[in-house]
Amino acid sequence: MKPNFDLKGKIALVTGATHGLGMAMTKALAHQGATLVINGHTPSKMEAAIKDYASEGISVHSYLFDVSDAIAVDKAISKIEAEIGDITILVNNAGMIQRVPALEMDPEDFRKVIDIDLVSPFIVSQRVAKTMVKNGQGKIINICSMMSELGRDTVSAYAAAKGGLKMLTRNLATEWAKYNIQVNGIGPGYFATEQTAPIRVDGHPFNDFILNRTPAGRWGNPDDLGGAVVFLASSASDFVNGQIIYVDGGILATLGKPAGE
Ligand SMILES: NC(=O)c1ccc[n+]([C@@H]2O[C@H](COP(=O)([O-])OP(=O)(O)OC[C@H]3O[C@@H](n4cnc5c(N)ncnc54)[C@H](O)[C@@H]3O)[C@@H](O)[C@H]2O)c1
Ligand SMILES: O=C(O)[C@H](O)[C@@H](O)[C@H](O)[C@H](O)CO
Numbered sequence: 001m002k003p004n005f006d007l008k009g010k011i012a013l014v015t016g017a018t019h020g021l022g023m024a025m026t027k028a029l030a031h032q033g034a035t036l037v038i039n040g041h042t043p044s045k046m047e048a049a050i051k052d053y054a055s056e057g058i059s060v061h062s063y064l065f066d067v068s069d070a071i072a073v074d075k076a077i078s079k080i081e082a083e084i085g086d087i088t089i090l091v092n093n094a095g096m097i098q099r100v101p102a103l104e105m106d107p108e109d110f111r112k113v114i115d116i117d118l119v120s121p122f123i124v125s126q127r128v129a130k131t132m133v134k135n136g137q138g139k140i141i142n143i144c145s146m147m148s149e150l151g152r153d154t155v156s157a158y159a160a161a162k163g164g165l166k167m168l169t170r171n172l173a174t175e176w177a178k179y180n181i182q183v184n185g186i187g188p189g190y191f192a193t194e195q196t197a198p199i200r201v202d203g204h205p206f207n208d209f210i211l212n213r214t215p216a217g218r219w220g221n222p223d224d225l226g227g228a229v230v231f232l233a234s235s236a237s238d239f240v241n242g243q244i245i246y247v248d249g250g251i252l253a254t255l256g257k258p259a260g261e
Pocket of ligand 2: 097099144145146147152155158187188190191195196199
């Protein structure tokens with residue numbers, strides 16, 4: 001039987017999809033025929049995003065809500081279900097990072113990162129899964145990170161959250177497999193987006209470090225995630241559950257090499 005990557009008739013919600021990786025994954029899902037619902041929490045960014053999608057002939061349904069607010073999430077998902085239909089694919093992409101040495105990190109800032117990057121995917125997944133359980137099908141895709149596997153100076157809260165998100169993925173996969181819901185993750189390597197703009201400057205030691213550390217020798221382009229998200233959203237991955245697919249140009253496969261070699 002031919003693997004089926006077609007997403008016609010599917011409704012996908014991508015959180016934090018006004019730009020960056022969320023936008024690229026939304027476009028990939030739309031190109032496979034899915035109906036797209038995008039979330040954001042900044043009205044001006046949402047307006048600009050809708051124009052960007054339209055310029056590529058993609059029409060999206062947009063909903064502004066804060067993914068960390070369980071009441072707002074419940075209201076928004078109920079509204080989406082009434083206005084668009086039941087969500088069959090959820091991509092938990094919204095996230096944030098703080099780059100602060102652990103000795104200087106304010107515990108409240110640590111808590112905020114955990115709230116957005118770990119608790120929020122739980123909140124949105126739980127609400128969306130209630131309907132997926134009734135329908136007997138669903139795909140949930142959590143956007144993890146290299147920091148789901150590795151540590152690095154200054155990103156203690158982010159690494160704790162993204163490591164936790166990997167384990168949340170495995171746990172929800174375990175609990176919800178019986179309802180025909182697959183919960184998987186994508187772990188992007190280092191990608192050229194707003195989030196990495198401060199460390200992706202020519203001549204910045206971190207920029208040189210990443211180019212040298214990545215076997216592919218380049219930063220990821222957001223479009224590099226399209227194949228993985230379509231696979232995990234489609235029936236081609238129906239027996240894949242609790243996995244994280246790392247899309248990282250080979251970083252996790254290697255110890256790296258000395259600069260200049
Ligand atoms: N850029 C990278 O190299 C990289 C690598 C690995 C993982 N990631 C992860 O991929 C995801 C997207 O990354 P990006 O680089 O596009 O980041 P980004 O910072 O450019 O975008 C994050 C999005 O999340 C949204 N968001 C944040 N808090 C929110 C909230 N409370 N409610 C609703 N939306 C909220 C933002 O508005 C934004 O649209 C994040 O989870 C990030 O941690 C990024
Ligand atoms: O400061 C950092 O190290 C980066 O911003 C990361 O954490 C990446 O964005 C990404 O998540 C890696 O996979």
